[in-house]
Amino acid sequence: MSSIPSSVFVPADWRDFLALTKPRVMTLVVFTGLCGMLAAPVGIDPVIGFTAIMCIALGAGAAGALNQWYEADLDALMKRTAKRPLPAGRMSRESALHFGVGLACFSVLLMGLAVNYVAAGILTVSILFYVLVYTVWLKRRTPQNIVIGGAAGAFPPLIGWAAATGEIALLPFLLFSLVFLWTPPHFWALALFVKTDYANAGVPMLPVVAGERVTRVQIGLYTIPMAIAAVAPWPLGLTGAIYGVIATVGTALFALYAAIVAFRHTVPDDTMKPEKRLFKYSILYLFLLFGALVVDRWA
Amino acid sequence: MTPDDSNRIRAKQRARATVMALLLGFLVVLIFFITLSKIRSGMH
Structure with a gap:
């Protein structure tokens, strides 16, 4: 067991920040976003396309981090999630919140400045939808939580398409x-x-x-x-x-x-x-x- | 706090700083190429 006194600030490992972004969930998000982009009738500059997909991944990671920040108490009660950085005590809630908000703002800003504002707008809606509508509002209140909350995960192909064409x-x-x-x-x-x-x-x-x-x-x-x-x-x-x-x-x-x-x-x-x-x-x-x-x- | 604990904290800080430096370096390169792409698309 560690002899570090609780008053001493122990920085979280960078791998814990990575875990906060739910990389496995991100795989599907990136894939559907990329396919939405590639299915569009117009081509996109490879650098701008890469940036758009990166922004989708960062936005999804931010939403995942904010979800884990809000649900740390809940995660501690489930075997599947108890080892996540927050319930396991490897990271402070404040660090997770700052990381999530910072990443969300960065992904939306970069999408808006480098790609286009339609894609940035939909990315903003998807992050807010996942965090506010699904995590904060619905998840603990109604069994229909994942029906409406599922919309958050459905945005990536729309964002990918909008990144390429600038419209829906x-x-x-x-x-x-x-x-x-x-x-x-x-x-x-x-x-x-x-x-x-x-x-x-x-x-x-x-x-x-x-x-x-x-x-x-x-x-x-x-x-x-x-x-x-x-x-x-x-x-x-x-x-x-x-x-x-x-x-x-x-x-x-x-x-x-x-x-x-x-x-x-x-x-x-x-x-x-x-x-x-x-x-x-x-x-x-x-x-x-x-x-x-x-x-x-x-x- | 033992010297071992102190070393462990230092190692974590060093790893985080390295990852942050790599990410910032990547960002600089990315923004450079985004700028080139924007200039190129503006020329057409």
């Missing part, structure tokens, strides 16, 4: 809708097999508040509009057959896995395999669709 069109709006509608089945599948963790922390996730049956039905119901948003760009003539075929097949498999989860009943000592499979596949599904979109645009 139907296709990035559909991509926004896809990620927005994908979030509930994705997170509720996770919440079904980590229910105890959320219950211990008092987070009103749907399985905790409304029960497993309702959650399963909701997973099935949200998959329907998600499937429409995923396939729609093809019949609307916004993408070609490459995206259309991959989206149709990928979505059919998603719908199958979601239907299995929706119609299933938990048995004693259940290993929750179908729920884990849906959760894992949902991540692959999003990568697949956005990847197909870029291939379709450049093929």
Whole structure:
């Protein structure tokens, strides 16, 4: 054990600041933002494009840091998050707050000055949405927290597109809708097999508040509009057959896995395999669709 | 506080300062290239 007296200021490690930005979540954010940018009908200067993606990543990191600053008490109660820098006592809350606010301001300013103000505006909205609407307002109050809060994670393709074109069109709006509608089945599948963790922390996730049956039905119901948003760009003539075929097949498999989860009943000592499979596949599904979109645009 | 503790704090400070210096250096280079891109796009 350390002999450092509590009155002595121990600086946090730089790796803890990195952990504060939730790098794993950032991967998906960067990927969908990059695909939104590459799917745009106009090219973007590589340096400006790189800067835009970096700003999206920094903005997401800032939102993650502010989320961890606000939820330090909650994170301490859950096994999955108890080792994060704040609940583990490796960093002061003040440092996390300053880091988060500083990073948010920097990412928005750089996006505005180097890329364009439309992209900077949407980046600002996405950070504020994640921190204020999801983290502060909804997460501890309603089981619909991730439905509305999911919008925060849906902004990156919109920002990527806006970075390239300076405006918003139907296709990035559909991509926004896809990620927005994908979030509930994705997170509720996770919440079904980590229910105890959320219950211990008092987070009103749907399985905790409304029960497993309702959650399963909701997973099935949200998959329907998600499937429409995923396939729609093809019949609307916004993408070609490459995206259309991959989206149709990928979505059919998603719908199958979601239907299995929706119609299933938990048995004693259940290993929750179908729920884990849906959760894992949902991540692959999003990568697949956005990847197909870029291939379709450049093929 | 033992000398070992003091050394550990110093090592953390040094690592943070190094990372910060690298990030600032990267930022300088990035802004240089952003400026070049802006000048180039203004010429077209």
